[in-house]
Structure formats: structure tokens, C-alpha cells
Amino acid sequence: MSHDIDFSAFTGKNVLITGGLGFIGSNIAHKLVKYKANVTLFDACIDPYGWNPANIRQIEDRVTFIKGDVRDFDALKEVVEGKDLIYHMAAQVGREISMETPKLDTDINCNGTLNLLEICRRWNPTAKIVYAGSRGQIGEPQYLPVDENHPCEPTDVYGINKLAAEKYLFLYSHVYGMPVVSLRLNNVYGERCQMHNGFYGILNWFIANAMTDKPITVYGDGSQTRDYVYIADVVDAFLRAGISDAANNEIFFVGSGVETVFLDMVKEIVRAVGKGEIVHVPFPETRERIDIKRFVVTYKKIQEKLGWTPKYDLRSGIERTVAFYREHLSDYLKKTN
Numbered sequence: 001m002s003h004d005i006d007f008s009a010f011t012g013k014n015v016l017i018t019g020g021l022g023f024i025g026s027n028i029a030h031k032l033v034k035y036k037a038n039v040t041l042f043d044a045c046i047d048p049y050g051w052n053p054a055n056i057r058q059i060e061d062r063v064t065f066i067k068g069d070v071r072d073f074d075a076l077k078e079v080v081e082g083k084d085l086i087y088h089m090a091a092q093v094g095r096e097i098s099m100e101t102p103k104l105d106t107d108i109n110c111n112g113t114l115n116l117l118e119i120c121r122r123w124n125p126t127a128k129i130v131y132a133g134s135r136g137q138i139g140e141p142q143y144l145p146v147d148e149n150h151p152c153e154p155t156d157v158y159g160i161n162k163l164a165a166e167k168y169l170f171l172y173s174h175v176y177g178m179p180v181v182s183l184r185l186n187n188v189y190g191e192r193c194q195m196h197n198g199f200y201g202i203l204n205w206f207i208a209n210a211m212t213d214k215p216i217t218v219y220g221d222g223s224q225t226r227d228y229v230y231i232a233d234v235v236d237a238f239l240r241a242g243i244s245d246a247a248n249n250e251i252f253f254v255g256s257g258v259e260t261v262f263l264d265m266v267k268e269i270v271r272a273v274g275k276g277e278i279v280h281v282p283f284p285e286t287r288e289r290i291d292i293k294r295f296v297v298t299y300k301k302i303q304e305k306l307g308w309t310p311k312y313d314l315r316s317g318i319e320r321t322v323a324f325y326r327e328h329l330s331d332y333l334k335k336t337n
Helices: 023-034 053-062 073-080 095-100 102-123 157-176 202-211 231-243 262-273 285-290 300-306 314-333
Strands: 014-018 038-043 063-067 085-088 128-134 180-185 187-189 216-219 228-230 250-254 278-281
Touching: 014 023, 014 073, 023 038, 023 053, 023 231, 038 073, 053 063, 053 314, 063 073, 073 102, 085 102, 085 231, 095 102, 095 157, 095 285, 102 128, 102 157, 128 157, 128 231, 157 180, 180 231, 187 202, 187 231, 187 314, 202 216, 202 262, 202 314, 216 262, 228 231, 228 314, 231 250, 231 300, 231 314, 250 300, 262 278, 262 314
Parallel strands: 014 038, 014 085, 038 063, 085 128, 128 180, 180 250, 187 228, 216 278
Antiparallel strands: none
């Protein structure tokens, strides 16, 4: 089948991005604005997550921003009505936070998603929902590379709730005929990611540490592996999933397909920044219990269905990320409030 995706099809489309001031949501917004979509951003602006007004500074006159929480049914209903496409990015994303405050994680990740689905079912059943899923839904892999048929045994509350939300999505699709897509994301990094916390987006946090002469702390020997995927590639996947009917009612893994040793990722950061002190520290007990030892996915399915392949390897992605933060570091080091 042909994979020539006509991104001009976004022109005039009414698109909602929940979590739109965050890392991935804001990067999607930048691309949609380029393709002349009518973009509405909905974000609760909750700390310590990734929302940052700097993320949309260059496009703020070309998007509509509404401060609101996916847990607020009425506020969400107002922004969902009349939308053609919804990118559902709003989430609690810290794995440790999910273990410390499981109810918060469930409220945002499960109840927030159910609110969105109920609103669409009742008032906008033709809207397409593209959901930001997670590799955390899998747990410790039984085989590598991980594909869409891999069993799901999450090792933390976050992974369980992301999986539950995905299942709600496909239940509503099956029963009510609503078009949905889930992109299960790997370790996404790149420009516009928060840098003031290490509980997620660790690669970006390490870049900040290297740039500001703070030690880069590696748990254990750093031999665990991950699949790091650059933000521009991830945005491309979301755009393809949003515009292509071939994506409807499908689950896709979005990753580089390259298994990278954690310590090697850190060394790439030190190389790109030109400085950085690596310090090995013991695993915190809770983190060790939920940590995944090895992880890498195959992107074969999304390649076959949507023609998506990653264009950036880890080195070039980190170099582009470092270049962005050299220019904008002050916007990302300070805590937003």
C-alpha cells in the first residue's frame, strides 16, 4: 500500500490536544500550526509536570489555549465539542509518583480518559482520538524486541493505569464505533521537555545537569537498556496516526528499534555537551523493584501500516536537543508556576 501521507489534509481541521503545554503535546502543536490546523490546547498546568508557557511562545498567537483539567468533565466537554481530531496527551507520567500517590494517577490517567470517551460518545462520536500509550504497559519483557502482541504485565501503578485507559479506548471503539489509535511510546527525548525533575524525561534532565555542572547520577552500573526515540520522529508518528484511516483502531509501538545501554546514552550526552561528571549511586529500593532491565521494540507494524520510520539516531537527536537548550536553557531550568 502507498504511504504518501498528505499532511495538507490537516488544513482547517479542528484539533484538540489535551496536555497541550507539555513536552509532546506542544511539539505536535508546532507541526499542526505549520499545516494550518485550528489547534486548541487544553492543559491543567499542574506541577511538577512538563507544562511550560515557553513551549508555545513562537505559536501562541496561532493556537487557542484553555487552562483546564481532564478530570473536570464540564470543562473538558466545552473543548471537545466540534473537534475533528483529539490528541490525548494529558497524563500523570511519573512512575515513582504513581506508586506514592496511586489515586492521583488513577484519577488523571483512567478517569480523565473515561471523561473524554464519555463526552465523545455523547456529543462528538465521530472525533478521532489518538492516545499517548506507554512502554510501561508491558513490564519486564518476555522476549525482545517487544511487539504489539507482547503480554502486558506492568511493574507499577502508572503502567497498569495507562493499560486500563487504552483498554477503555478500544472498548468504546468496539461498542460505539469511535475511531481510536494508541501509540505506545518508548523513552522520548528532545526539545521542550521539562528539565527540572528526573522522575521522567531523564535524558533531558541529564543534559541540564551536564550544562550546569551538576553530577549526572547513574543508578547501579548503568547496564540497563532502553529504546530512546527523538521527539521529531514521535511527532511524525502522531501526525500520521491522526490523518491516516489505516491507523484506526490499531495499537502501534513507536521506538527507534535500537537497544541502547543506559550508560552509553549518558556518555553521548557528555560528548554532545562537551562536559559532565558521571556519578554511580545505588538504586533506591522502590525504583529497583519497578525498574526494567532491558527494553527495545520493533516498529515494523507502524512502518508497514503508516510508512513511519525514525529518521534520527541517538547521537544526532541528542546533538539537536543540546543545541536547542543552549539557546533556551533559562526557560527550562526555572520551575514553572
